[in-house]
Amino acid sequence: MATPYLIWAFVFIIIPIILIVYYSLSVETDNGLVFSWNNYARAFEPTYLRVMWRSILLALICTIICVLAGYPAAYIMASEEYSSKGFLLFLFLAPMWMNFLLRTYSWIAILENNGVINTVLKAIGLPALKLLYVDRAVVLGMVYNFLPFMILPVYTVLKKMDRQLIEAAQDLGASNRLVFINLILPLSMPGVISGVTMVFMPAVTTFIISSLLGGGQYMLIGNLIERQFLKVNDWHFGSAVSVILIALVIVSTAIFSMADKGGEGGALF
């Protein structure tokens, strides 16, 4: 029964990956395609290293903001006094059902030079600010789009937590702060880590947010790949950057899952 799928998967999953690796390891010469490491060597030139570094940095900043803003929201919603208000969580998740591009586009209207914020600033006599097409706009767009990915797993973990543990700790004289730092926080780490993974991955690979909210020349890894394939037409270099992006995703997944194991071990003892 699986034979049609095996053929399908070979053609549409395996071969594309082989092709991308093949392209990344070859360059075009007068005698046709020749094996070469040049594309990878080029990817590690300072110009492109800066692009990769910027992608990782912006994705990290976005992830940290999502943890700091999303954890309290999930914590409040999972607490007993809000336990009957399930629709609040629904409200946080509903925007995810709207088209990703529309959600990003909506910020253009707010941040642009004669957008909402600048109109208000001008109306009260303050100078207009350059809010769109800068780094901060890209981070804002990322946080806006990926925040629900942080709230949901943290909420789920907090909701499932055994309340008796908290009561036991309080009975034994622990202050609220102590209960939070020594009990709730460590126990909720698996949720935080899966949230971090779910926010960091799309943030580090995006090219839509940066090309709509970021400046023209401004590039993340995603934009670099897109340019190589659609504008510059250097598929060999583009493939090399794609392979590096896959490697980056694999390495960060490994780091996050290691952190998860560490967290669980720490929580047990």
Added chain:
Amino acid sequence: MRRLKQFYLGFMLAFMYAPIALLIVYSFNASKSRANWTGFTFDWYIALINDPEISKALYNTLTIAVLSSAISAVIGTAAAVGADAMRGIKKSLIMAVTNIPVVNPDIVTGVSLMILYIAVFRFFPGLKLGYGTLLLSHVAFNTSYIILSVLPKLRQMDDNLYEAALDLGATPAAGFFKVILPEILPGIVTGALLAFTMSLDDFVVSFFTTGSGVSNLSILIYSMARRGVNPKINALSTIMFVVVLLLLYIINRTDTTKKKLKNL
């Protein structure tokens, strides 16, 4: 403390909804710029409905979502049944391959499929990127979601049921359609719904695998948004937001009525 909590949640919700609310308000603004409100109008909605580009993109989006989720439901269900019968290294291999489209960054899936199509077109010079490649690509990433939602249902199922049907004289096909299919149908439906929404929402893979002249809504929104703010997109957002809310409401309603019926 109570107040602080309420304020915090309110603030976060305002952050999530302010941009959407703003788009909705400006979709009724007579002026094309957002700097000032010059009166209420439905003009942008009328312009939207009369825009042939948008109705074509909507048609492409919906047909590709329906076709790709149906095709991948068939391939994926067969694959899941086959994979469930496998053991050992064969099974881990097929699972690893199935997970690739889920974990691979979209942009890599997109460019690698584009390379594949262009490579194939070298041998068939008449072919071009377009609707066909768009559909194939959507099936390519959707099939994994079907397999991943059907497999748990197969694992829950009692294998003896199918054996019993065969012992009682059912052909393998009859055994599949009468015994296995009804058991795993909820998994197929969940998977197909997931595939449908993934296809509706997809931009990145479509962007790289479509040809000139063929676009879906996401691609159209992208190209319009790159040219700056456009009141027609505001109107489109409003309609899509209302449709999404209605759908979520209906799904929730049917869920609760089902639960109520069960409790009776």
